[in-house]
Every structure is written in C-alpha cells, then in structure tokens.
Amino acid sequence: MFARSSRTPLMFNSLVSPTSQQPWTEPVQVELERVEATLRSAVESSVPRLLEASTNLLEAGGKRLRPCVTLLWAKACGADGDAERMIPVAAATELIHMATLMHDDVIDRSDLRRGRRTANAFWGNKVSVLTGDYVLCRAFDLLVQHGSIEILRILAGVTMAMTESEALQAASEGSVEEWRENYWRIISGKTAGFIQACCEAGAVFAEAEPNHRRAAASYGADLGLAFQITDDLLDLIGRPTATGKRVGSDLKDGKVTLPVLLTLDGCSEEARTDLAELISSRELTDADMERIRALAQATGAVDETRVVAARHSAAAADALTSLPDTPARSGLRELAKQVVERTG
C-alpha cells in the first residue's frame, strides 16, 4: 500500500515512439526494429484502400507496448536466439491492438487519436471496419504460421474478452451507475487482460517454468491496470499536446473512468447529482470540463487515482522478484515505473 504522499509526481516525459529507444526497450531494441519491418510487410495488400488505411495507422506510431512486453518476457524467461519465430508473435500482438483501434474508431467516433485525424474521420466506417478485420486476420495468420497452439489459444481467447469489454463499455456509456459497477471489469478486459496475455505469450514462447508464467500473468495484469488508469487520468487532466487526444474525450464519449468516479465520491451530494446529470447529457462544454477538473483536484480524486495506479505499478514490479537478474528483467521493472510517470 502507498501512502498518498509517496506518489510519484507526473513527469513530462512521454512514453515512446516506435523507433525511439527507451530505458525499457533497450534489451529488445533489435527485435523491436524487426517487428516494425514485419508490421510493414504484414499490412501489405493489393487493395489500395486497405493498404493506405493500415499503413496510415501503422505510421501514426504508438508505444508498441504489447510487442515490447512480449519480447521482454520471452527474454526474461530465457528465450535465446530464435528471433525468427519471436518477431512475428510480437508483431501479431500489435496487429491485434491496431485492429481494436480501428474498430474503436467506428465505435466512438473519436476525431483525434495520437494527434492525427483517425482513419474513420478520413475514410469512413466501411474502411475502418474492413481494415480492422484485415489486420486482425493478418495477426492470426502470423500466429498460425509462427506461433504455437498455446500462444494462439491465449491470444484468440483474450481478443474475445476484449470485445466483450468493449461491448460492456458501449452499453455503459453515459451512465455513472453502470460505470461504477463495471469500471474494473471494463479496464481489466480491454487493457489489462490483453497486456497480461502478451506477457504470458512471451513466457510460453520461452517455455518458462510455471511460476515464471504466473509471474508474467501477474505482472501483465498489474502493468495493464497501471497503464489504463494513468491513461484515464491523462484524458481528464493531461495536456492535449502531450497525449495527442482531446482532453476530456472520455467524458464526452460517455466514459466515466476512475478519476471521475472518485471525484463523484468526494464531492457534495448536490454537486454529485449535478455532475451525474451533466455526464448523462453528454453535452459537456469546455467550461464544464474545467469545472470537473477543478473538482477532481479539490476532492483529492486526482491524487487518489495516482495512488491506485502507483499501487498497481508497484505490484507489477513485485511480480519480477522470482526472475533471474537480466537486462530484460530490468527493462520490465523500468517499464512498470515509467508507465505511471508518463504524460502522454
């Protein structure tokens, strides 16, 4: 448990562009560069629109967090040399993630992601749906060619669970009560479960012993929660230039995340009722957002959210203790730390 005062302050360093080396990517930098090449060839298509849309998504960058943890866990569990088979598995995790982003665009009509117009805003629903499908099938195709049945089982299962969480999220839109009931299930399913699966896939790839595989699952689940909770906080209070998204887009999309739930807990009953009505109206002005942000600070909800994220970050780091001391383990530890310290 963390005392509130022990939280790490938000630092203004951002989490990674795909080509930039970070302290935690160093042990798998060579492999990550090969993952980029695999991704580029995986989105090849003779149909121009598919190629354009998926290349655009690919070039928008992103953190490549999922391939990174897949590779780090494979190395931390002793996988050596056989990068030939490891690269496509790691690339497949990013393709699955890309597919969910494409389909999320259809779903949320979000106008800005990662600082640029989304594919959907540019191409429309049809291309977003089909590109997502294409990229998802490419992922399974890579896994069929290069993965094991066990890795396929893990990743097919978790993709299904992500879809269920997205559906639960869609069904909860705009309702404070639904979000209060489902917040943990939603973020566990859509983010933490997937990152957990990537870590496990890495461990399975390395034929890790059972306690290391359990450690991978545990690390991944906590890292994913820390990551998502920090994302939710940045959406509320971050600067758009750092996150590349409109600030407050979650609330405008009817998503009532942890910092907002904690704000509601901490404010007067009158303010709570007002806020819940405002949220369900889905018509939040910039002035409303400013008021909510001030309330989030004043009630201590911002600090409290940071504490929760830091607790999961620490739990992720704790899961690493049984592993031998390797550069990969150091990378995983550094990542667990940085994931709550980023600003975008």
Next chain:
Amino acid sequence: MFARSSRTPLMFNSLVSPTSQQPWTEPVQVELERVEATLRSAVESSVPRLLEASTNLLEAGGKRLRPCVTLLWAKACGADGDAERMIPVAAATELIHMATLMHDDVIDRSDLRRGRRTANAFWGNKVSVLTGDYVLCRAFDLLVQHGSIEILRILAGVTMAMTESEALQAASEGSVEEWRENYWRIISGKTAGFIQACCEAGAVFAEAEPNHRRAAASYGADLGLAFQITDDLLDLIGRPTATGKRVGSDLKDGKVTLPVLLTLDGCSEEARTDLAELISSRELTDADMERIRALAQATGAVDETRVVAARHSAAAADALTSLPDTPARSGLRELAKQVVERTG
C-alpha cells in the same frame, strides 16, 4: 459449355432453413444438428448486448451452406466417426460467415436481410462491429481448440482474402467500370474462395489424398461462383418474399453484378449511357428497377447469367468424379445442382 437453351429454369423451391433436411444435407444431418448446438453455445456471452445480437443473427437462420460442405467433404474423403473434432470446425466456418454478415451490415446499411431487420438497424454500428468481432474470435477459438494448424491456416488466410474483396467491393461502389474490372475478383474472394476453403478444410480434416483435396478446392470454387451468381440474379429479378431481401438492393447499394453488366453489354449505346449514369447516381426508384429488369430480360442477360451459373454448377459436379461413390458424394452433387435452381 452450355447452349443457352439448355439452362435449367428457376424453380420456386428455396434453399434450406438450418433445421430442415434437404436432399444434400441427409448424409450429414446428425452432424448439422450438433453444429447448431455448438453455434448456440459458441455465442454465449455474459455481456447481454453481445448475446442478444449474436443469438438474433443465429436464429435468423440461413443456409448453413459452409458447415454443410465442410462436413460433406470430410465424409466424402473418408472421415469416419470422429465427429467430436469435426463439429467445431464446421461450426467455425458458419461463425466466420456470421461475422462477415455483421460487418457487412455496418458497411452496406442494408435494412433487410433474411426477411428481418438487421442487427445494425436495431442496435446500431457499435454492436454490429463488436458482435462481428466476437463471433470471429469465437471461430478462431474453436479452431485453436479443435482444428489443426493446417485448417487454421486455410481459414485465417481466406478470411483475410474475404476482407480484401469486401474492401475492393466498397471501393468499386457505384462505378460500372470498376465493377466490370473487378466483378470476378470480388465474388471469387468474398464467396467462392471461402466456400472453397470450407471444402478444403473438410478434405484436410479427413486427411484426404492430394487429388481429392484438389477436387475439394475445385468443387468449392465452382460451387461458390454458381451460388453467388445465382444470388446476384435473384437480387435483380427475385421476389422479396422468396429471397428475404429487398429486390434490387445490390444496385441500390452501388453493386453492379453480372446480370447488370451483361444487360449493359446487350443494350444500345444510348441506353447503356443512361443506365450507367443512373447506377452511379445511386438513386434508383422502383420504376427504374422495373425498367432495368425488363431490359435484363429483353437483352437476354438473365438467360446468359443463368447459363454462366449453370456452367459453374456443372464444373463443380465434374470435380466429384474421382471420389468414391458415397452418400456424401451424392449430397455434394445434389447441392451443386440445387444451388442454381433455388429462388431464395
């Protein structure tokens, strides 16, 4: 080659509801009933919206053509007993098909499919996208659990190719020239390639000898073309009560299929220019549709389309000659015949 006069007239018998026995389903009737049960449990979800949407799609019925050919080919190539593993593979083919229907709803905004409101018209894009994703992942999950790597490879690859064809179709919407160039590629990818893959999956399941596997691929490709061309014709000239779709919905959606392309070939240059403009305007009235139908009959395009479909039906039947004479082979032969004789 068929002389134009040798074509089989359209008979007013419809192709199957999932539970009804047909001459070609008889050899696999028991298995098809178990496929239905597997489909019902495969769409189970703890998220009510997903469960409702996928159950609705499931209960809308459909021909179950893909599981049927998968099972028939497995039996025709000598698969015996081991239905435990065959059922989920056959069910997975229907789930993949269901996923494409769900995503097609997002794409085409079609209001009516199989005689009922589509999921999309009822639930909206979000649920259609997520239900399609869910059902697709369920399919891969079933294949991972019960299929072989080779069957996974075949079905993941063909799902990707279907997506490419759908994208090509979307890019061709409303353009006669694009459709003229891409018609065969589109229907080969979206329909024939998938049915071919199902037949091959059945043969692979039965560990068929290479020439039988080639026969399965050849049969499936021709059956799929015969099926799709007949579908395209029925969309133009069929009765809505028999097909369960609005007549002319393809043209209204900007799809310029074979009977229309042949109509354009057969009419005067003036009529051709008029018609092409009308098609690209996408604003076809019932009177326009009536005029196009009359033109399709007068130019012989309807008859010609039937001849082309019949040719592929006959080629499918020819592919069966190397197989031993079994009830499954008779079923496949009957299916090849009926697929061009149906009215819905």
